[in-house]
Amino acid sequence: MPHTGLLRHDQTLFRDPDVFEPTYLPEHLHHRDAQVQEIAFLLQPALRGGSALSAVLRGLPGTGKTTTVRRVFAAITEETRRVAPVYVNCRHDHSALAVYRSIFRQVCGYPAGRHLDEIKQGIAARLRDRDAALVVCLDDADELIVAGIYNTILYQILRLYEKWDVRKAGVFAVTSDLARNLYAEADASVRSVFHPAEVNFPPYTRAEIREILADRVRQGLYPRVLPPPLLDRIAVIAAGEQDVRVGIDLVRAAVLRAEKDGRRRVTHADVTAAARTVMAPGLNSRIAALSAGERTLLSWIAERSSEGGDMASGAVFEAAQGYLAVGKTTYHEHLKRLAEAGFLDLVPRTGRGREVRLRYDATEVAAACRSPDRTPKTPDRV
Ligand SMILES: Nc1ncnc2c1ncn2[C@@H]1O[C@H](COP(=O)(O)OP(=O)(O)OP(=O)(O)O)[C@@H](O)[C@H]1O
The missing domain is CATH 3.40.50.300 (P-loop containing nucleotide triphosphate hydrolases)
Incomplete structure (x- = not known):
């Protein structure tokens, strides 16, 4: 494939599209x-x-x-x-x-x-x-x-x-x-x-996911189609989901988007858009399955997290007091349920307490909480 100008309609960024198929059996099995x-x-x-x-x-x-x-x-x-x-x-x-x-x-x-x-x-x-x-x-x-x-x-x-x-x-x-x-x-x-x-x-670490994805990219795409920082970004998202498949789907969706626009390189915007299509349907339906109280708390946590507020579990509870009518026991029950449902991690802090860490982009979550039955709108960034 020549490396100058726009992609012709009969050219492709995929060296071997089959390696992104769900049935593909990789030659090399990493970390297993x-x-x-x-x-x-x-x-x-x-x-x-x-x-x-x-x-x-x-x-x-x-x-x-x-x-x-x-x-x-x-x-x-x-x-x-x-x-x-x-x-x-x-x-x-x-x-x-x-x-x-x-x-x-x-x-x-x-x-x-x-x-x-x-x-x-x-x-x-x-x-x-x-x-x-x-x-x-x-x-x-x-x-x-x-x-x-x-x-x-x-x-x-x-x-x-x-x-x-x-x-x-x-x-x-x-x-x-x-x-x-x-x-x-x-x-x-x-x-x-x-x-x-x-x-x-056990789930793969982010570094392991990156290695698996890098291998797939080497086999499936022409050189330089997916810049390394974007591969890093995709590995971070897939690691957040604890699912290498999400990473493979993201690579494919992002490359297809670049190809559709006739470009030879994937951009940040391609990955953002791909993340929206690959992950948003799942996120929305899972948020829709939460109780009203859990959803309100999740939305509050997403907003606080995007504003850069202190995410210590106790601090989140204190700050939520003026906004949510929940007692401490209910708050902890909701938190536990949100963690079990995979929306957030409760990470032990040095000293006391735990930190509430969202697994998804906070803007995505806040938007999905507002309208769980529709695809959330997000700014064009990863
Ligand atoms: N160690 C690995 N090396 C290379 N590719 C991998 C590895 N682990 C998983 N994959 C790729 O990730 C995708 C998902 O893997 P796989 O289907 O084996 O997972 P699974 O645990 O069986 O998932 P599920 O429980 O959803 O069926 C596949 O495309 C597979 O090729």
Whole structure:
């Protein structure tokens, strides 16, 4: 791509647009060595010809659970046929038939028929032929709980060996809901065969997110399209959201905006506008879900924060007295709820008390509090 003048309509800033797609599997997995090792360790017995082990994988959205499992599964598939790793997205496949059809397609290599028993029989026959142990990753397994089939699916997969004379299967149940205990959700008959190890995926730090994004930018964009300070800014926003996916979406949206205007470089304004479209819908609907009291307090905190006021929790309470009719207990309950809902952090201070720190741009929050059902208006800055 030439580097002078405006972009022609047939030119693009994307060297490889696929790397910004949700289904893209990155070549290099950053900062997940410990988790890769734990999963590889759990697969060892099956690789040596024994039973597969199970695990529960936990971590907030965008902490790399899916990517890590898919990377390890891809490596196994290249290496051996003694383990049959299968990935099921339970958001898409949340009926028993859909789950088994997905398993069948991946184990057998062609689409399944319509009858559940025949599908299970087909899976078992292929596993026996290959002398392979089945390992099923149930991503977003919570969806199976909601659909009321979590226990049935686990029970049937984990006891497949009894009925069909195959090696014992393993299940990797994945959740991004940290309040959910996928082991406790299993009933007694399942727990007698489900002894999952727990693999945790902590949120990435800002520096880690920046590194992941820098890698993606190097692969997906032409040089100099995204200036480093803007990449820093995007990493800060994504780290605030504790979700690398937000960063990837922001890069793509900002570059598309520059491309649409025929420019060769992303600007601050592009990132601001991208942040509005990528994050505002979520912010608005979450603010709309707050109680009136919580929303009023959040709006007050946003205004105080944008004016540069003292954000010590006690100072915020004192200052709010002339404005909000809340007692201390209610104030602390509201604060706790706002922190749990991810709008702010309560950061311990040296000395006493805690500091109230907004996770979002204060102007965005104040605007969204005023009209939670509409996209907030923000000045053109990042
Ligand atoms: N360590 C990493 N290295 C490179 N890319 C990563 C890494 N972790 C996450 N990503 C990228 O971030 C995005 C989100 O990752 P992923 O889907 O694996 O997260 P998740 O924890 O499964 O999220 P969810 O719970 O919402 O399904 C993907 O585009 C993925 O490629």
